[in-house]
Amino acid sequence: MTWDKDLLDKANKIIELYPQKRSALGPLLHIAQNKDGYISDDSVEVISGLVGITEVQVKSVASFYSMYKQEPTGKYLISVCKSISCEILDSKSVIDAVKDFTGLDNNETDEEELFTFEAVECIGACGGAPAVQVNYETVEGLTPSNAISLCQMLKDEQPELVNADILQEKFGGVKSFDWAIKDTSGTIGTAPGFQTFDTDEVSK
Amino acid sequence: MKETILLTKHMRDNPSDSHLLNSYEKNGGYEVAKKILKNGSPADVLEEIKESNIRGRGGAGFPTGTKWGMLVEDQERYLVINADESEPGTFKDRILLERDPHQLIEGIILTCFSANIKEAFIYIRGEYAKPARRVQNAVEQAYEKNYLGKNIFGSDFSLDIVVHLGAGAYICGEETALLNSLEGRRGEPRLKPPFYPAVKGLYMKPTLVNNVETISSVPWIVKNTGKEYNKLGVEGSTGTRIFSLSGHINRPGNYEIEMGSSFGEFVETLGGGVRNNKDIKAYIPGGASAPWLRGDQLDIKMTIDDVAQNNSMLGSGAVVMMDEDTNLVSAAKSIVSFFAHESCGQCTPCREGTTWLEMILERVASGRGKTSDIELLLDICDNISPGLSWPPKMTTICPLGPSAVSPITSLMNNFRNEVEALIPTKVKI
Numbered sequence: 265m266t267w268d269k270d271l272l273d274k275a276n277k278i279i280e281l282y283p284q285k286r287s288a289l290g291p292l293l294h295i296a297q298n299k300d301g302y303i304s305d306d307s308v309e310v311i312s313g314l315v316g317i318t319e320v321q322v323k324s325v326a327s328f329y330s331m332y333k334q335e336p337t338g339k340y341l342i343s344v345c346k347s348i349s350c351e352i353l354d355s356k357s358v359i360d361a362v363k364d365f366t367g368l369d370n371n372e373t374d375e376e377e378l379f380t381f382e383a384v385e386c387i388g389a390c391g392g393a394p395a396v397q398v399n400y401e402t403v404e405g406l407t408p409s410n411a412i413s414l415c416q417m418l419k420d421e422q423p424e425l426v427n428a429d430i431l432q433e434k435f436g437g438v439k440s441f442d443w444a445i446k447d448t449s450g451t452i453g454t455a456p457g458f459q460t461f462d463t464d465e466v467s468k
Numbered sequence: 469m470k471e472t473i474l475l476t477k478h479m480r481d482n483p484s485d486s487h488l489l490n491s492y493e494k495n496g497g498y499e500v501a502k503k504i505l506k507n508g509s510p511a512d513v514l515e516e517i518k519e520s521n522i523r524g525r526g527g528a529g530f531p532t533g534t535k536w537g538m539l540v541e542d543q544e545r546y547l548v549i550n551a552d553e554s555e556p557g558t559f560k561d562r563i564l565l566e567r568d569p570h571q572l573i574e575g576i577i578l579t580c581f582s583a584n585i586k587e588a589f590i591y592i593r594g595e596y597a598k599p600a601r602r603v604q605n606a607v608e609q610a611y612e613k614n615y616l617g618k619n620i621f622g623s624d625f626s627l628d629i630v631v632h633l634g635a636g637a638y639i640c641g642e643e644t645a646l647l648n649s650l651e652g653r654r655g656e657p658r659l660k661p662p663f664y665p666a667v668k669g670l671y672m673k674p675t676l677v678n679n680v681e682t683i684s685s686v687p688w689i690v691k692n693t694g695k696e697y698n699k700l701g702v703e704g705s706t707g708t709r710i711f712s713l714s715g716h717i718n719r720p721g722n723y724e725i726e727m728g729s730s731f732g733e734f735v736e737t738l739g740g741g742v743r744n745n746k747d748i749k750a751y752i753p754g755g756a757s758a759p760w761l762r763g764d765q766l767d768i769k770m771t772i773d774d775v776a777q778n779n780s781m782l783g784s785g786a787v788v789m790m791d792e793d794t795n796l797v798s799a800a801k802s803i804v805s806f807f808a809h810e811s812c813g814q815c816t817p818c819r820e821g822t823t824w825l826e827m828i829l830e831r832v833a834s835g836r837g838k839t840s841d842i843e844l845l846l847d848i849c850d851n852i853s854p855g856l857s858w859p860p861k862m863t864t865i866c867p868l869g870p871s872a873v874s875p876i877t878s879l880m881n882n883f884r885n886e887v888e889a890l891i892p893t894k895v896k897i
């Protein structure tokens with residue numbers, strides 16, 4: 265499936281933000297990730313045309329960054345942090361719990377394409393270790409049992425919008441800092457929820 | 469020990485709506501930018517920054533005034549805010565982005581006015597989805613009120629800001645890698661020279677690259693004068709700094725303090741002490757790249773120079789405390805794995821070396837190590853960072869490789885017995 269007119273309009277608007285077209289490559293790859301759940305060959309072709317570089321150049325950039333996936337992802341990308349602050353507060357037990365529940369190993373997606381699991385490097389939630397992101401929405405202070413409840417809820421309710429505040433309230437614990445501001449925005453899909461990409465739902 | 473609240477004042481006073489323009493403005497926000505754009509000159513801002521003696525908050529601690537002074541004349545010049553905060557242990561920019569984005573925007577306006585820059589980019593790491601949305605909302609609000617765009621506040625000065633999302637690469641925190649990434653390329657650090665983006669940066673044009681916390685400090689400095697800022701903290705480490713405290717601590721979090729107290733005092737007072745009244749075995753004073761300090765070195769003062777004198781660095785201000793029960797070999801492995809994963813792959817010593825270090829540490833940690841492994845680890849480290857000295861020498865383009873060496877030399881210099889204890893002395897045939 266190629267990019268429809270709406271998507272192309274959005275892409276062209278993003279390109280206009282930059283002094284040079286190629287700078288829009290990163291944002292366009294996020295849009296491609298959001299569209300198909302990975303960087304498809306079709307998107308590579310479209311982006312190559314939009315930005316004016318070769319398909320190989322697009323792929324070379326796409327393969328460098330860990331957030332652009334080479335294979336289709338599930339509806340929910342579960343990223344458990346394993347870097348130092350999380351590691352010393354037993355992130356391993358959270359990783360094991362999520363692996364157990366989903367039956368997935370690192371960087372695997374289930375057959376139903378519901379979950380993709382990955383153990384990731386620092387997500388900037390060290391004061392709320394161990395921490396997890398679901399589609400890049402951060403949940404801090406997880407326990408293994410709460411991590412399982414979180415996955416169970418996603419499986420049962422399958423929300424379109426993933427909102428950090430809701431997940432934190434239900435399943436989280438210690439936070440890196442007081443989040444203070446109530447937030448109803450969040451991510452739809454496996455690219456970060458961001459208004460410029462239209463991958464979010466924002467209320468101001 | 470108490471906090472000194474400058475940068476985090478507005479968010480503390482107005483917790484529920486500190487991200488909104490009207491709340492920021494009601495509390496004196498944008499006043500100083502308006503004043504300077506109306507009646508001030510670019511040199512006024514630069515003068516205050518120089519006088520404040522503020523040093524960059526991203527990790528390297530380069531004097532901000534000096535950096536700005538190095539910016540070469542050109543028709544096109546850019547400001548890039550480095551919000552690619554990814555150093556393990558660090559979460560201080562996240563709070564500034566999430567809870568006070570207008571303070572950053574006001575800092576950008578003042579910086580760009582001072583340096584005659586008309587376009588700024590905020591490069592936020594892709595995983596910071598919520599902070600990025602907050603900043604984008606704030607940018608849009610500022611445009612609506614003409615605090616950004618053409619003829620800001622009715623002055624002659626125009627400025628555009630683009631919020632750009634990264635895509636999961638720690639190396640893009642290195643400023644030349646960040647610029648490549650922003651140009652739509654792989655995030656590989658550039659060969660030096662040119663050493664400074666202020667000479668050749670984005671699109672090979674003169675570019676200031678500054679950290680979120682640094683630029684968020686600009687409104688306070690310009691409003692209250694560099695002289696007042698310079699009075700805070702100690703010589704060489706002036707002003708306040710937001711430290712991210714994590715690990716085996718009762719009250720982890722971000723704390724804004726004047727530099728100069730000891731790590732021990734910081735942990736005991738603001739940090740609420742060590743969990744379960746344990747002792748500290750080792751701690752990281754400035755992010756995963758920094759060599760560790762021992763639990764008996766908690767009296768070291770939290771200044772850039774004091775930590776440097778003890779062969780480590782204050783880096784990004786990320787303090788990670790590890791208590792007496794911590795398995796330090798696993799901790800070192802976690803950090804080495806991080807750098808192995810984040811190596812961009814350009815330089816052989818780093819690309820291959822970090823992966824070998826990871827594999828060897830893995831086998832040592834799981835009790836399958838060989839007696840020769842300690843020397844092997846140090847030999848590989850020496851290939852990346854000859855002499856294993858501090859500050860590190862390097863055989864690589866950027867300091868990422870040598871950063872992977874830090875936890876291993878820390879381990880071998882101070883906790884070698886813990887490594888040896890894991891290595892079986894008799895080999896099974």
